[in-house]
Structure formats: structure tokens, C-alpha cells
Amino acid sequence: MQFISAKTIHDLLEWEGAINAIHSAHLGPRHSGDGFFLGDAAYGLLSRAVILPGRGAGLKMASICPANAQAQPPRAVEDAAFVAIDEETKAISAVLDGPAITRWKTAADSVTAARILSREDSATLLVLGAGPVATALVDAYLHIRPSIRNVLLWNRTAEKLTATLATLREKGIEAEIVQDLNAAVSRADIITAATSSASPLILGKYVQPGTHIDLLGGYRPDMQEADGEAVAKARIFVDDRTNAMMSGDLHIPLQQGMMTEGQIEADLYEICQNATFKRQKQDITLYKNAGGAHLDLMVSLLVIERLKHSSAA
Structure with a gap:
């Protein structure tokens, strides 16, 4: 050992x-x-x-x-x-x-799916959170989507984003710390959230057609990073069905009648094995990264x- x-x-x-x-x-x-x-x-x-x-x-x-x-x-x-x-x-x-x-498996889980589910021409990435996983997500998304030209960073405590902002700018990436989250959601082609929020941060009414939403933070039934409207208007995908349905991001909209389990189109096994997956440019895709051993x-x-x-x- x-x-x-x-x-x-x-x-x-x-x-x-x-x-x-x-x-x-x-x-x-x-x-x-x-x-x-x-x-x-x-x-x-x-x-x-x-x-x-x-x-x-x-x-x-x-x-x-x-x-x-x-x-x-x-x-x-x-x-x-x-x-x-x-x-x-x-x-x-x-x-x-x-x-x-x-750090590695969580971000790699998200971008393995996003490489298939997000638009290849995605130009603006919005990252919610300031922890190690959120930082890893910035790097991982820049790796799979070299089309990204702008990175928007948001956290309840904005000061925690200073180091990440400086690193991105040193690499020549256009990056900014945003205060108005709703406006940032409206601008983003890809939204990835790694927070411990118990109430929705991403509101569906601000999500634009063509956006890919990637939710990582809510691991308990009472935790929710995106509201029911965001879920209801999206094509829904998960890494693991059992774990995903125990997360508030899907459990709460299910209880509210804003989605059904049948609306989950595929898990990560099916995403990886389905070479024929197609998205329309205007599709909103949502991926629940619930993790797993x-x-x-x-x-x-x-x-x-x-x-x-x-x-x-």
C-alpha cells in the first residue's frame, strides 16, 4: 500500500x-x-x-x-x-x-460532458465559486473550448477571486470579477457553478438560448444552484442518475412539478457512448455533476x- x-x-x-x-x-x-x-x-x-x-x-x-x-x-x-x-x-x-x-475528477467530469453538450463556438464562460474546484473548472473549460475569449468570475466574497483573476490576465485571457450575477448569466455561453449555495443563484429567466449550464455544488436535497425555471427550459443530462436525483438542483424542481425524471435524456455513460448526439444552436443544456466514487x-x-x-x- x-x-x-x-x-x-x-x-x-x-x-x-x-x-x-x-x-x-x-x-x-x-x-x-x-x-x-x-x-x-x-x-x-x-x-x-x-x-x-x-x-x-x-x-x-x-x-x-x-x-x-x-x-x-x-x-x-x-x-x-x-x-x-x-x-x-x-x-x-x-x-x-x-x-x-x-479537484481533477470533478472538473474533468464536467468538461467530459461539456465537450459534447456545449457549443463549440462558446466564447464567454461564467464561473460561480472561488474554491479549488471552481479554479480547476476555469482551466478545464479553457482546455476543451479554446474558443473562450472572456471569463466572468463571481463569488459572494469577491476578494477571494483576486488571485484567479490575476492568473488569467497574466495568460492573456480577458477576465473580470462581476457583481451583477443576473447580467453575467445573460452574457454567458457556458455557466459552471461550484458553490455551497442553499438557494438558487442562476435564474432561468436570465439564461439565454444556446447556453450550457453545469451544476456541481448541490450535493444535498436542500441545496440548489439553479432555479426550477432554468431546469424546466433545459435539456437535462447527469453524470449519475441516482446521485443527481438526490441533489436539490433536480430534487426540488421534481417536487415542484417543474420536471420529471423522464426528462433526463442521458447519463455520462450514455453521453460518451452515443456518438450521434446532436444539439441545436438554440438548445439550453443542463448537466448535473453529482459526482461519485x-x-x-x-x-x-x-x-x-x-x-x-x-x-x-
């Missing part, structure tokens, strides 16, 4: 590799898994287990404390570890730094494989 640090994970990964790992795994057999969330909005423990036929198994455990963001100095809201289990021996092969794997496992296996080759070199 080996412990793989955050630094090692970041050194070994790049976006195309992480995206390909997720895409290729979704061309094969479906995973089986289960999990639980224990706690409430103030503090919770999240655990998810997965078996991925032909590839291995794994277990994720995360400790989530939103108040840590307000500590002085700020502490990580989430701490986690991912345990990878070898397919052949069924022994624990590695324990990987959870936040690092989460299978995604952690897919990216972890890539790290383990690359580490093995780098050690042998």
Missing part, C-alpha cells in the same frame, strides 16, 4: 489525460456503488464505495465543514481520502489525497499507473 500526495497527483496529471480516463471508462461496463451522508449543513461525513468491473474498486471518505472557510486563517472546507483497491489482488493498492483527486477511482487509477511508469523509468 502506498500513500500518494497531492503534489504527486498534480505533477502526474493534465486535463487531457484526466478527461480521457473518464471518457474511456464510461465506454465500458457500468459501476456499482453505494454511499451515505451523515450530518447536516454545519458538518457532515460523506462516504461512497464503488466497484468498477475490470478496473478495480475504491472507497471515498470526506469530512465537510463549511464554517472552515470563515476561519482565520481559512481552513479547507473538505478533507478527504480515496482508497484504491487492486482489481487482480483485491488488496488496497493506494491511499490518495482526496482533495487533489476531487467511480469518478475518483477512474482518475486514481490513472495516477497509480503513471506513478508506476515514472518509478520504473
Whole structure:
């Protein structure tokens, strides 16, 4: 058994590799898994287990404390570890730094879908949130959509976006921190949200035809980043149907009668395997990134494989 640090994970990964790992795994057999969330909005423990036929198994455990963001100095809201289990021996092969794997797999999950669901000519990206995953989403979307010319950044505490803004401008990207979120939603071709909001931030009446909406933050039934109107006017896609329907982004509109489960057109397995998917230019697409230990496992296996080759070199 080996412990793989955050630094090692970041050194070994790049976006195309992480995206390909997720895409290729979704061309094969479906995973089986289960999990639980224990706690409430103030503090919770999240655990998810997965078996991925032909590839291995794994277990994720995360400790989530939103108040840590307000500590002085700020502490990580989430701490986690991912345990990878070898397919052949069924022994624990590695324990990987959870936040690092989460950063890569969460953004790669979203852009694996967005590469198919969003418009190829998307020019304006709006990112909600200021945490590590939100920062990763900026990089990942710029990787898959080189057409992006403008990046709009929004967070309740705008000061937390200063470093990201400076980095983007150093790269020659037109970027700005926005105060009027509704106006920014109206301008965006792609909207991606990685917040812990319990009330909708993205209002459907401001979403324009042709927009792709990517929702990552709401992992509990009471959390919601986009309102029911945004969901009702969109073509709906998810990474995992079970996990997605437990999120407020879909659970609440379902309870309100603004959508049905039957309106979910495809999950990520079906998205990756359906080479005939077509979108009309005016379509609004919505992707609920609810996550799952299978995604952690897919990216972890890539790290383990690359580490093995780098050690042998």
C-alpha cells in the first residue's frame, strides 16, 4: 500500500489525460456503488464505495465543514481520502489525497460532458465559486473550448477571486470579477457553478438560448444552484442518475412539478457512448455533476499507473 500526495497527483496529471480516463471508462461496463451522508449543513461525513468491473474498486471518505472557510486563517472546507483497491489482488493498492483527486475528477467530469453538450463556438464562460474546484473548472473549460475569449468570475466574497483573476490576465485571457450575477448569466455561453449555495443563484429567466449550464455544488436535497425555471427550459443530462436525483438542483424542481425524471435524456455513460448526439444552436443544456466514487477511482487509477511508469523509468 502506498500513500500518494497531492503534489504527486498534480505533477502526474493534465486535463487531457484526466478527461480521457473518464471518457474511456464510461465506454465500458457500468459501476456499482453505494454511499451515505451523515450530518447536516454545519458538518457532515460523506462516504461512497464503488466497484468498477475490470478496473478495480475504491472507497471515498470526506469530512465537510463549511464554517472552515470563515476561519482565520481559512481552513479547507473538505478533507478527504480515496482508497484504491487492486482489481487482480483485491488488496488496497493506494491511499490518495482526496482533495487533489476531487479537484481533477470533478472538473474533468464536467468538461467530459461539456465537450459534447456545449457549443463549440462558446466564447464567454461564467464561473460561480472561488474554491479549488471552481479554479480547476476555469482551466478545464479553457482546455476543451479554446474558443473562450472572456471569463466572468463571481463569488459572494469577491476578494477571494483576486488571485484567479490575476492568473488569467497574466495568460492573456480577458477576465473580470462581476457583481451583477443576473447580467453575467445573460452574457454567458457556458455557466459552471461550484458553490455551497442553499438557494438558487442562476435564474432561468436570465439564461439565454444556446447556453450550457453545469451544476456541481448541490450535493444535498436542500441545496440548489439553479432555479426550477432554468431546469424546466433545459435539456437535462447527469453524470449519475441516482446521485443527481438526490441533489436539490433536480430534487426540488421534481417536487415542484417543474420536471420529471423522464426528462433526463442521458447519463455520462450514455453521453460518451452515443456518438450521434446532436444539439441545436438554440438548445439550453443542463448537466448535473453529482459526482461519485467511480469518478475518483477512474482518475486514481490513472495516477497509480503513471506513478508506476515514472518509478520504473
